[in-house]
Amino acid sequence: MPSPVPLSRLRRGSPSTHLEPVGSPDRYLPGSPTPLRHFFIKSGFVCGSPVAAKQVPAELQVGEKIGAGSFGVVYRGVYCGHHVAVKRMHRRQGLSEGDDISKKSFLAELNVKSLQHPNLVTLLAAWMQPHFRYGLCNDGDVEEKSHEGTGILIMELLAGPSLYTRLFSMDTPISDRSCLEVGRGLAAGLSYLHGRGIVHLDVRPANAIMVGSGVKLCDFGCSQRLEPPSHKGRGSPTGAGGGGAYTHRAPELLRGERASASNDIYSLAVTLWQMWALCQPYGPDGSAALYNVVAHGRRPDFPLQWPPFPVGPSLRRLIEACWQADEASRPLACHIEDATVKLLQELAG
Known part of the structure; x- marks a missing residue:
């Protein structure tokens, strides 16, 4: 008798079962957000319109790793002077399907960007950090090209365990x-x-x-x-x-x-x-x-x-x-x- 569970539902890349705290040295996340993926919350008001990169407040400081899953890694961080949780989505080199799954997961996280409730973790900001690659132009010069890269999510930081x-x-x-x-x-x-x-x-x-x-x-x-x-x-x-x-x-x-x-x-x-x-x-x-x-x-x-x-x-x-x-x-x-x-x-x- 054929299985009632489609094999596509069991493909590699499903979320992990739990978060495991690990340590990581302090460092800064390089680069600046693009204007296409950024929004921020002030006094409960969500600004979802495109924001120029120069309008993004101070650089994001990323500290120790506190959790990891199939789609991203979570760090402690400081954003605009506030202690936050920073989730950096994975990029899977050479796996187009994996890259697509990660992007869908990042966009799904944005479903709650305008929501605030005592029993939901609040999403404070998000953007897609660009990656750069180099190629040869027709005249032989080296050309720098940016393309959509890693999704970054800024969330409220909670001290409690899962x-x-x-x-x-x-x-x-x-x-x-x-x-x-x-x-x-x-x-x-x-x-x-x-x-x-x-x-x-x-x-x-x-x-x-x-x-x-x-x-x-x-x-x-x-x-x-x-x-x-x-x-x-x-x-x-x-x-x-x-x-x-x-x-x-x-x-x-x-x-x-x-x-x-x-x-x-x-x-x-x-x-x-x-x-x-x-x-x-x-x-x-x-x-x-x-x-x-x-x-x-x-x-x-x-x-x-x-x-x-x-x-x-x-x-x-x-x-x-x-x-x-x-x-x-x-x-x-x-x-x-x-x-x-x-x-x-x-x-x-």
Whole structure:
């Protein structure tokens, strides 16, 4: 029987599963932004019109590397006197398909350039840094030619670890209350995105940053805009979906269908399950389970040590509703936010 998962969905270049902090010496990022890709935010107002290079404020200072993924590397930095996170997109020499994927990821990050929400990482500025190459003119002279190069993203800098690190790399276990607060925050952020016609398509612990007792959703490199969004936050996207980690990807996306807001709800369900199960969905080799996820409706197994009454049964019902096969029957993000608030109230007793 043929696999229900298109091979194109499993091609090399999908996002990594988590961020790994590493060290790097301080240095400056050479070059200046081009006028075609730059915008900046002041007092909550986004200027998206082209800006001349001479209008770009002071040089960007880049410090230690703090994270890495398939599409880019994240550094600490200082931009216009403010401490920021700097994401420099990869350029894959000699791989035209890789270059195209990286560019699409960079442009997808810009979907949130005008958005500000307590549960979303704020994008402050972005531009495409030019690269230069040399060639011979007809008269034999050497000619310098610029061409589109590396995408640079400037984001707010957050001190907290990723949810993935908090769950799997820290000695102190995360409390039920903290898990519910994270679930509420992720649902609130998704509700805000969906209400503006944007789907994230890569919701998972690695893409959620802990901020005190709350959380901020980050990494919008797989996001898409829906055209037009309906009042329920569902609609038709500009292109076929398929981004994100396969272990958290909705079965309809694994089949190659078009994206919708309900895809994020499925991914949120797997993330909620993972916060209490404290393991990877489908074990260390999740790829072997993809066929059963699509063809037979398999979902991650609930552990025996599930949270007790009253939170446990209600939480399980919520998760099962969010990852059900019929995407039209999955709850909206705003309803999940309300449900987690009620669970927090039950937990407080």
